[in-house]
Structures are given as C-alpha cells and as structure tokens.
Amino acid sequence: MVITPAQARDLREVAWNAAAQVVDPEIPALTIADLGVLRDVVVTDQGVEVAITPTYSGCPAMNMIALEIELALEREGFRNPVIRTVLSPAWTTDWMSEQGRQKLKEYGIAPPVAGGGRRALFGEQEVACPQCGSANTEVLSEFGSTSCKALWRCKSCREPFDYFKCH
Amino acid sequence: MATAICIQNSALFMYVLGRADDALILGHRLSEWCGHAPMMEEDMALANMGLDLIGQARELYTYAAEVEGAGNDEDKFAYLRDVQHYRNVLLVERPNGDFAQTMMRQFFYSAFADCYWRAMMSSTDPTLAAIAAKSEKESAYHLRHSSEWIIRLGDGTDESHRRAQSALNDLWPFTGELFQANPEDDALFAGRIAVDPRGLLQPWTENVTAILRSARLTLPQSQWMQKGGRSGQHSEHLGHLLSELQSLQRTYPNATW
Ligand SMILES: [Zn+2]
Numbered sequence: 001m002v003i004t005p006a007q008a009r010d011l012r013e014v015a016w017n018a019a020a021q022v023v024d025p026e027i028p029a030l031t032i033a034d035l036g037v038l039r040d041v042v043v044t045d046q047g048v049e050v051a052i053t054p055t056y057s058g059c060p061a062m063n064m065i066a067l068e069i070e071l072a073l074e075r076e077g078f079r080n081p082v083i084r085t086v087l088s089p090a091w092t093t094d095w096m097s098e099q100g101r102q103k104l105k106e107y108g109i110a111p112p113v114a115g116g117g118r119r120a121l122f123g124e125q126e127v128a129c130p131q132c133g134s135a136n137t138e139v140l141s142e143f144g145s146t147s148c149k150a151l152w153r154c155k156s157c158r159e160p161f162d163y164f165k166c167h
Numbered sequence: 168m169a170t171a172i173c174i175q176n177s178a179l180f181m182y183v184l185g186r187a188d189d190a191l192i193l194g195h196r197l198s199e200w201c202g203h204a205p206m207m208e209e210d211m212a213l214a215n216m217g218l219d220l221i222g223q224a225r226e227l228y229t230y231a232a233e234v235e236g237a238g239n240d241e242d243k244f245a246y247l248r249d250v251q252h253y254r255n256v257l258l259v260e261r262p263n264g265d266f267a268q269t270m271m272r273q274f275f276y277s278a279f280a281d282c283y284w285r286a287m288m289s290s291t292d293p294t295l296a297a298i299a300a301k302s303e304k305e306s307a308y309h310l311r312h313s314s315e316w317i318i319r320l321g322d323g324t325d326e327s328h329r330r331a332q333s334a335l336n337d338l339w340p341f342t343g344e345l346f347q348a349n350p351e352d353d354a355l356f357a358g359r360i361a362v363d364p365r366g367l368l369q370p371w372t373e374n375v376t377a378i379l380r381s382a383r384l385t386l387p388q389s390q391w392m393q394k395g396g397r398s399g400q401h402s403e404h405l406g407h408l409l410s411e412l413q414s415l416q417r418t419y420p421n422a423t424w
Contacts, residue, residue, distance in 0.1 A: 057301050058222025087226065088293040090300035141208040142312055143215040147222075151208075167304055 002045055011043040015081075018072040019050050025064045026146050029107035032065055036095025039086050048073055049082040053091045056147040056167060093167045105130045110152065110163040127163050129154035139163075178351045180234045181254065182361055183295070184244065185397060187227030188255035191245060192405070193276055194220030195412055199263055209266075212312060216273065219305040226298050233294075246416035250406045257396040258341035260405040264334065267320050267327070271334035274313035278375050279345045279367065280306035286362040295360065314378045321382025328383065335379070336387050343392025346371070 003011070019041060020033035032038045032052065039051040050069055054062050066083040073081040093112035096104075101111035110130045126135045134156035141151040149162045197217030204210035228241035258276060263269045284306050287299035320331040346368045348356070355361040379386065395401065415422060 054222075054226075054301075056219065056222065057226060057298075057305060058218035058220070060218075088297035090297045092300075141211060142308070143208070143212040145211070147215055147218055165308075167301070 003043070008043045011048070011078075012041055014076055015043060015048045015050070015073055015078060016041045018076045019069045022065060022068040022072055024061055025068075026061050026148075027104070027107065027109065029103045030100055032069075034097050034100030034103060036091060036097065036100075037065065047080055047082065048078045049084055051084045051086045053086050055091050058147055061146075091167075093164065104164060108161060109149070110161055112164045112166040127152060129157060129159065130161050131159045132157040177234065178354055179292075179360065180231055181349075182352055182355055183227055183231040183234060185254035187224045187231060187244065188253050189259050189276075190220045190227065191224035192253070192255045192408065193259040193272075194218070194224060195408060196259065196261075196263055197269075197273075200269065205266055213269075216309050216312070219309070223298065223302050223305070226301075230294050230298070242416070246413045250401055250409055251399045253396075253401060253405060253409075254399060255396050255405075256341070256344040257393055257402060258338065258344065260396070260402060260408060261338060261341060262404055264337075265330055267330035267334040268337065270313050270316040270320065271331065271338050273309060274317050274378070275338060275342050275345075275375070277306055277310035277313050278371055278378075279342075281310045282367050282370050282374075283362065283364065286367065290360055290362075291358060292360045317378055317384075318382045321379070321384040331382065332384055335384050339387050340389070340391060340393045344394045344396060347394055347397055349397060 016038075019038055020031060022032050022038075024030045024032065024035060024037075035055065037052050037055060039053050041051075042049045050073070052062075052065065052069070062085075066085075069083055070081050094114055096112065101114075104111040108130050110127050113125050113127070127137050128135050129137050129152075131154060134154055136155045137152050138155060139150060140153050140160060144151045144162055148164055148167070150165050151160060152163045153160045194217045197213050197220065200210070200213040201217075202210065204213050224245070225241050228244045231244065232239045232241065258272060261268070261272055280302065284299045284303035288296055288303060290296040290299060317331065320327040322328070323331075346364045348363055348365055352361060352363075356363045376386065
C-alpha cells in the first residue's frame with residue numbers, strides 16, 4: 001500500500017493517540033505519554049513503528065507496556081505494529097509531564113522533584129505529603145513496592161505514602 | 168538438554184558481555200535473599216537492588232547481541248552459556264554467606280559501579296552512555312544503602328563487628344579484579360568507548376577506606392588479589408549458581424511463559 005504524506009500525518013495522529021492512552025500497569029493513573037516513555041510514532045508504507053524508552057533498568061512493566069501498545073494499535077486497524085526500545089538519551093523523571101505529576105499526587109504518590117538531580121534521588125530535598133501537603137515528612141524505607149518508589153511517612157497527618165524517586 | 172551456544176570474539180562484544188555478567192550474577196545472588204532477609208524493609212531493598220542489576224544485565228546483553236550480530240539474545244546469553252564462557256569478576260559469584268558478607272560484597276561492587284558508570288556516561292558509544300546514565304543513579308543508591316549498613320554493622324555490637332570484619336577479610340582479595348584490564352580492551356580505552364578501570368582504583372580506595380574507617384573496620388594486611396573470572400576461570404560457586412539459574416531452559420529448551 002502506498003500512502004500520501006497527508007495520509008501518513010493523519011494515521012500518525014491516530015496511532016499516537018492510541019499509544020498515548022496506554023497506562024503503566026503498576027501506576028494505572030499514569031499514561032505512557034504522562035511518563036515520557038512514548039518517544040515517537042512513525043507511519044510509512046511498511047506500517048507503524050512506535051519508539052518507547054525504558055524507565056528504570058529493571059522495570060518489569062516495560063514488557064507489558066509494549067504488549068498493550070501493540071493491542072491498542074491493532075484495535076485502530078494497524079497491522080503488525082513494531083515496538084522499538086530506544087535507550088539514548090536515557091529517560092529521567094524530568095520527562096514526566098506536569099499533568100502526570102498532578103495525577104500522581106491525586107493518586108496518593110508524591111511526584112519526583114523536577115530537576116532535582118542526585119540530592120533529590122536520595123530524598124534530601126523536601127518531599128511534600130500527597131495527602132495533606134505538609135513538608136514535615138520522613139523516609140521509612142529507601143526501597144518500596146516497585147523499583148520507582150520509596151516509602152515515606154508524613155509526621156503531620158501520620159499517613160505513610162509512596163514517593164516516586166527521582167531518576 | 169539444550170546445547171550451549173558458540174561464542175564469537177570481538178573486543179567490544181566480549182567487553183559488554185563481561186559487564187552484563189557482573190550485573191546478572193550479582194543480581195541473581197541478591198534474588199536468593201528474597202523472603203529470607205532479616206527484616207521486611209531489607210527484603211524489599213535486596214530484591215529491588217537485584218532487580219536493578221538484572222535490568223542492567225538485560226540492556227547490556229541485548230546490546231552485546233546487537234554488536235555480535237549472530238542472532239543471539241539476552242536469554243541465550245543468560246541461559247545457554249556454560250560456566251567457562253561467563254566473564255564476570257569472582258567477587259559477584261561469592262556465596263551470600265551471612266548478611267554482613269552480602270552487604271560487604273554489595274558495598275565493594277556498588278562503590279566500583281558508582282564511579283565506573285559515572286565515567287561511562289561520557290563513553291563515545293551512545294548505547295553504553297545511555298545504559299550508564301541509568302546505572303549510575305541506581306549504583307549510587309545501592310552504594311548509599313550498603314555503606315549505611317557497613318557502618319551500622321561495623322560500629323554496632325561485638326557480634327556484628329566481628330561478622331563485618333570477617334566479611335571484609337574474606338572478600339578483600341576479590342576486589343582487585345574489578346580494576347583489571349584485559350589487553351584486548353586497549354582499543355576500547357583508546358577510542359573512549361570504555362574507561363580504563365585502573366584509573367578508578369584510587370577514587371574507589373579513598374571512598375571505601377573512608378566508610379570502613381567510620382565502621383571501625385581494619386583493612387587486611389595482605390595485598391594479594393584473586394583473579395580469573397574475566398578469563399572464564401571461575402570458582403565452583405558459579406557452576407552451582409548457573410545450575411539453578413539455567414535449569415528450566417536446559418531441561419525444557421525454548422520453554423516460554
Ligand atoms: Zn500528611
């Protein structure tokens with residue numbers, strides 16, 4: 001099948017929107033577009049190719065995400081979509097959209113501090129409680145239920161909460 | 168039983184494979200703690216660190232397969248190579264021992280990985296630089312966690328001090344191999360694809376001795392170092408580890424979930 005540039009543009013938009021709605025299976029409040037995992041979508045005569053970037057090295061959700069993108073594209077009529085993993089440049093939590101950070105907070109997870117660097121990775125910057133907003137918080141466990149999270153506690157409202165680590 | 172795959176030689180391929188093996192074997196060792204750690208938070212920490220390392224190994228194996236171009240993949244490298252084809256340093260295959268042994272091994276490796284991956288971020292190879300950018304953050308986190316434990320154990324009770332000192336004495340001779348360079352790697356160093364590990368010995372020693380001092384632990388007198396892993400000569404421990412890691416693929420070749 002030969003497609004015109006205009007058709008390719010329209011198809012790309014359809015494909016992008018379909019892929020962008022795929023959510024992280026471990027944090028279903030976030031789409032892969034919010035996370036910054038969705039890198040690129042290319043539509044050619046050969047079909048559709050989606051580029052994604054892994055978050056944490058060992059994140060087991062990546063396989064699931066690739067499978068979900070494939071299914072989402074097939075539902076839109078794209079046959080045999082190709083999912084390509086792009087390593088360079090490496091993903092960082094700074095790629096998470098503002099909307100993504102807001103959604104995380106509403107979900108009860110403290111979002112990563114933007115542009116925080118190494119000090120924020122170690123939680124040395126202020127992490128506000130996603131429940132009450134207090135900055136009077138402390139780390140409970142540096143490692144949490146998934147590789148992207150640490151376990152924190154709010155000393156004001158006494159609630160424990162997850163913190164999405166800076167990476 | 169599945170046949171072991173045949174390995175092609177090329178400096179970059181062998182180099183990447185060696186780094187992948189370090190990460191996989193240490194990651195597997197940490198996974199052996201799952202459900203056995205002294206407390207809940209530590210169980211999560213060990214499993215998480217293991218997961219980071221296995222993730223790094225997967226990316227490195229995938230890249231090694233691309234460099235080799237012989238149709239291998241991460242699973243074939245992990246599951247279908249015999250022990251003498253593994254190129255990891257001997258340190259990472261040391262058995263878990265007690266918690267002090269595990270933490271001392273983690274501390275030595277993470278202190279190395281932290282400065283190694285930071286230096287590798289400026290590799291002229293974009294894939295290695297990208298893998299380094301992630302691994303550096305993960306290693307820094309592992310280093311902080313293990314350093315805190317070394318201080319807590321060494322500067323703790325008589326019993327924890329005794330165990331930490333004994334772990335230090337046992338594992339110290341395995342640290343030298345981290346800084347060993349193979350003659351085939353010279354071209355990689357010249358092209359700034361890889362960093363020469365010999366240049367990392369001094370900063371590593373400074374960081375490590377500072378933590379050991381805070382932990383009131385004493386460096387062993389002997390400077391004699393073990394080696395062999397990088398050339399495929401391993402201790403019996405790696406064979407036992409692989410027999411577990413590979414058992415499913417070896418018994419049911421090409422089995423999938
Ligand atoms: Zn609160």
